[in-house]
Amino acid sequence: MSPRDAVRTREALLEVAFEEIYRRGFHESSLADILARTEVTKGALYHHFGSKEELGLAVLDEVIGAWLREYKIRPFEESDDPVAVLTQMIAQETEALPERAVKQGCPLGNMSQELSACHDAFRQHIEALYDEWRGAIASCVRRGQAAGKVREDVDADAVGTFVVAVNQGLAQLMKNQGNIEPVATAQPLLLDWLHSLKPRRER
Amino acid sequence: MSPRDAVRTREALLEVAFEEIYRRGFHESSLADILARTEVTKGALYHHFGSKEELGLAVLDEVIGAWLREYKIRPFEESDDPVAVLTQMIAQETEALPERAVKQGCPLGNMSQELSACHDAFRQHIEALYDEWRGAIASCVRRGQAAGKVREDVDADAVGTFVVAVNQGLAQLMKNQGNIEPVATAQPLLLDWLHSLKPRRER
Amino acid sequence: MSPRDAVRTREALLEVAFEEIYRRGFHESSLADILARTEVTKGALYHHFGSKEELGLAVLDEVIGAWLREYKIRPFEESDDPVAVLTQMIAQETEALPERAVKQGCPLGNMSQELSACHDAFRQHIEALYDEWRGAIASCVRRGQAAGKVREDVDADAVGTFVVAVNQGLAQLMKNQGNIEPVATAQPLLLDWLHSLKPRRER
Amino acid sequence: MSPRDAVRTREALLEVAFEEIYRRGFHESSLADILARTEVTKGALYHHFGSKEELGLAVLDEVIGAWLREYKIRPFEESDDPVAVLTQMIAQETEALPERAVKQGCPLGNMSQELSACHDAFRQHIEALYDEWRGAIASCVRRGQAAGKVREDVDADAVGTFVVAVNQGLAQLMKNQGNIEPVATAQPLLLDWLHSLKPRRER
DNA sequence: ACACTCGGGACCTCCCGTTGTT
DNA sequence: AACAACGGGAGGTCCCGAGTGT
Numbered sequence: 082m083s084p085r086d087a088v089r090t091r092e093a094l095l096e097v098a099f100e101e102i103y104r105r106g107f108h109e110s111s112l113a114d115i116l117a118r119t120e121v122t123k124g125a126l127y128h129h130f131g132s133k134e135e136l137g138l139a140v141l142d143e144v145i146g147a148w149l150r151e152y153k154i155r156p157f158e159e160s161d162d163p164v165a166v167l168t169q170m171i172a173q174e175t176e177a178l179p180e181r182a183v184k185q186g187c188p189l190g191n192m193s194q195e196l197s198a199c200h201d202a203f204r205q206h207i208e209a210l211y212d213e214w215r216g217a218i219a220s221c222v223r224r225g226q227a228a229g230k231v232r233e234d235v236d237a238d239a240v241g242t243f244v245v246a247v248n249q250g251l252a253q254l255m256k257n258q259g260n261i262e263p264v265a266t267a268q269p270l271l272l273d274w275l276h277s278l279k280p281r282r283e284r
Numbered sequence: 285m286s287p288r289d290a291v292r293t294r295e296a297l298l299e300v301a302f303e304e305i306y307r308r309g310f311h312e313s314s315l316a317d318i319l320a321r322t323e324v325t326k327g328a329l330y331h332h333f334g335s336k337e338e339l340g341l342a343v344l345d346e347v348i349g350a351w352l353r354e355y356k357i358r359p360f361e362e363s364d365d366p367v368a369v370l371t372q373m374i375a376q377e378t379e380a381l382p383e384r385a386v387k388q389g390c391p392l393g394n395m396s397q398e399l400s401a402c403h404d405a406f407r408q409h410i411e412a413l414y415d416e417w418r419g420a421i422a423s424c425v426r427r428g429q430a431a432g433k434v435r436e437d438v439d440a441d442a443v444g445t446f447v448v449a450v451n452q453g454l455a456q457l458m459k460n461q462g463n464i465e466p467v468a469t470a471q472p473l474l475l476d477w478l479h480s481l482k483p484r485r486e487r
Numbered sequence: 488m489s490p491r492d493a494v495r496t497r498e499a500l501l502e503v504a505f506e507e508i509y510r511r512g513f514h515e516s517s518l519a520d521i522l523a524r525t526e527v528t529k530g531a532l533y534h535h536f537g538s539k540e541e542l543g544l545a546v547l548d549e550v551i552g553a554w555l556r557e558y559k560i561r562p563f564e565e566s567d568d569p570v571a572v573l574t575q576m577i578a579q580e581t582e583a584l585p586e587r588a589v590k591q592g593c594p595l596g597n598m599s600q601e602l603s604a605c606h607d608a609f610r611q612h613i614e615a616l617y618d619e620w621r622g623a624i625a626s627c628v629r630r631g632q633a634a635g636k637v638r639e640d641v642d643a644d645a646v647g648t649f650v651v652a653v654n655q656g657l658a659q660l661m662k663n664q665g666n667i668e669p670v671a672t673a674q675p676l677l678l679d680w681l682h683s684l685k686p687r688r689e690r
Numbered sequence: 691m692s693p694r695d696a697v698r699t700r701e702a703l704l705e706v707a708f709e710e711i712y713r714r715g716f717h718e719s720s721l722a723d724i725l726a727r728t729e730v731t732k733g734a735l736y737h738h739f740g741s742k743e744e745l746g747l748a749v750l751d752e753v754i755g756a757w758l759r760e761y762k763i764r765p766f767e768e769s770d771d772p773v774a775v776l777t778q779m780i781a782q783e784t785e786a787l788p789e790r791a792v793k794q795g796c797p798l799g800n801m802s803q804e805l806s807a808c809h810d811a812f813r814q815h816i817e818a819l820y821d822e823w824r825g826a827i828a829s830c831v832r833r834g835q836a837a838g839k840v841r842e843d844v845d846a847d848a849v850g851t852f853v854v855a856v857n858q859g860l861a862q863l864m865k866n867q868g869n870i871e872p873v874a875t876a877q878p879l880l881l882d883w884l885h886s887l888k889p890r891r892e893r
Numbered sequence: 894a895c896a897c898t899c900g901g902g903a904c905c906t907c908c909c910g911t912t913g914t915t
Numbered sequence: 916a917a918c919a920a921c922g923g924g925a926g927g928t929c930c931c932g933a934g935t936g937t
């Protein structure tokens with residue numbers, strides 16, 4: 082076959098594998114199902130990925146990583162006002178969060194919970210993504226401080242960690258309930274806290 | 285056999301099943317391993333629990349529920365000062381968190397992530413525990429407000445939800461890294477936020 | 488408990504066991520289901536019947552045997568006109584056969600098919616019932632011949648065997664289709680054949 | 691492996707599965723035994739047949755269907771004299787019926803009794819075979835009538851149903867007793883009945 | 894006469910990975 | 916680059932029967 086098809090095969094595999102892993106978890110996903118949905122044969126899969134683990138790692142790095150950077154990291158990289166970015170993110174989430182995200186939670190969080198304790202390769206790749214995420218927020222906070230939009234006495238790294246933790250924790254509660262209530266309930270408190278990060282003169 | 289043995293058998297099963305589920309997740313836990321570790325036979329297990337699911341549900345309700353009430357809920361029920369309770373909890377955690385909790389995260393959070401999206405019976409039992417937890421914190425906040433130890437304008441339910449979310453989110457990050465750093469990093473911010481819940485005159 | 492209860496327990500077991508065996512076959516019936524439906528415990532069952540086999544044999548002898556004698560044998564014993572008896576039987580069947588008999592076939596035939604080849608104890612008990620049945624018809628034919636209601640040149644034993652075979656064969660076709668069509672289709676032919684058994688002068 | 695081996699594997703599986711199902715019934719047949727006898731592994735079986743049910747259905751359609759067409763249907767299709775065909779069949783059976791057929795009955799009848807009431811997929815496939823069989827006899831009767839070898843007033847469909855029912859019923863009695871006696875006993879009656887189907891002038 | 898507990902095996906399902914071929 | 920065929924094991928379910936104590 083032409084290289085085109087090879088690429089397409091690989092991408093189809095990644096996409097469907099992501100869907101399955103997102104929906105059922107890595108261990109509960111079966112290669113047979115992924116193969117059936119992609120209409121790819123086992124030989125082809127094992128040509129592109131040496132094992133189920135390799136496939137999972139590729140999903141993590143390429144699919145979940147890309148999604149994380151696009152929606153959770155880039156907004157911070159492009160701004161020097163973390164409070165504004167977060168305020169808007171929260172507003173968006175409470176208004177129009179896709180059904181899937183509500184019911185199935187955060188793809189990264191899911192994989193982290195399932196695999197961090199028992200599979201070191203996954204653990205490391207996930208940690209790298211978490212570091213990237215936390216780092217992007219911290220950097221944004223530092224730029225915010227330089228621009229006078231964030232209080233000087235705030236610990237940028239602490240904010241990065243805290244924001245990611247709250248995000249992951251709320252996603253977990255939301256996924257458990259299957260609705261957005263926990264986010265809605267906590268929202269005013271979150272906005273208050275965000276407000277408290279601003280310098281006095283702006284308050 | 286005497287009924288005493290039956291009780292002991294059941295408890296041994298629950299305890300070992302909890303260990304396995306906590307370590308490997310529900311789906312990855314094998315009844316054969318649990319049986320081998322407890323030195324109980326399949327027949328005996330099948331007598332006490334009709335299925336793996338029933339066993340898992342019993343672990344959730346009886347083992348994890350008991351642990352949650354003991355360590356995460358009771359402190360709030362016995363106090364009218366949520367800020368003090370949380371401050372002490374945080375201090376304890378940063379000082380002496382058991383290795384297992386660091387590496388394997390929160391038992392409730394783990395089950396929630398693995399099963400909320402795909403198994404409604406588990407989802408409901410887990411939701412009940414989360415509700416109990418959030419409710420206990422909210423009640424404590426209300427008592428704190430009545431006692432003048434918490435600002436009147438604070439939304440008690442929001443605090444309950446927020447505290448649980450932060451706890452679960454930090455546990456997730458901690459489990460991923462395998463060390464306590466995320467909690468340590470976020471700690472000053474958390475203490476600040478807690479401080480901000482107190483009435484003006486106390487600050 | 489009083490002997491009353493013991494008898495009642497035994498009968499409840501027999502009745503429910505018959506239902507299960509009739510519906511699912513002997514091998515596919517589970518003691519657990521029978522126990523659940525009768526609300527009897529395993530200890531009680533093993534007190535009355537030493538094994539699953541003994542229970543099945545008792546169902547065969549007492550429940551199925553009684554049913555066979557009542558509906559398939561007694562009518563022949565009380566008559567000296569086999570043609571009339573059969574004519575009425577056929578009429579009854581085509582008019583008002585219970586749903587269960589149509590869908591599940593003949594209890595005796597079912598057990599015979601399932602167990603004759605692989606379980607000699609059952610085989611012998613079933614053979615005894617078949618012999619009783621065939622014999623009753625043959626005797627009736629002989630009485631009919633003595634009374635001048637059946638042709639003298641007819642082989643009574645052949646008629647007994649033939650009638651039972653047709654009955655069992657049609658029950659099998661009926662059970663397969665789930666409706667009465669095969670009986671209805673074959674009925675005219677059967678009546679013709681019955682008619683041919685009568686002496687010339689009666690025809 | 692070469693595709694030839696695949697075909698051979700599949701056929702070995704079908705043949706041995708037929709033997710086991712014929713001897714023990716479908717539910718009592720164990721895949722493990724079939725695998726052991728064919729020297730095929732579980733993986734290979736799972737490749738060819740998705741489940742035990744699929745294997746059973748294939749046995750029914752391919753093995754039993756082929757046997758039925760060869761020995762029970764084709765003779766009627768190739769003739770316009772149903773009385774002659776049946777007369778010869780009966781003669782053959784009473785003379786030289788294989789031991790296996792005597793002890794184990796009719797493969798189709800066995801499956802029908804076991805599965806018609808509880809498994810609709812099997813029921814339908816079996817019904818199709820019965821229809822084919824009954825239809826072939828009825829067609830033969832019609833050709834016989836056209837050729838003047840069968841009385842015009844005979845209902846061809848009734849004959850088809852009746853013949854199949856008698857065949858199945860006698861097979862059942864024979865299987866139960868483990869000997870040919872019921873067929874031998876009923877034989878004269880059967881031949882008489884067959885004779886009565888012929889037109890007057892031929893009698 | 895009955896109840897509770899347990900024993901251990903056998904069942905089908907299904908899974909991930911490899912092999913030889915095209 | 917892809918494919919069909921196969922290997923071999925482990926998974927949960929559930930069964931029948933036994934043992935022990937009323």
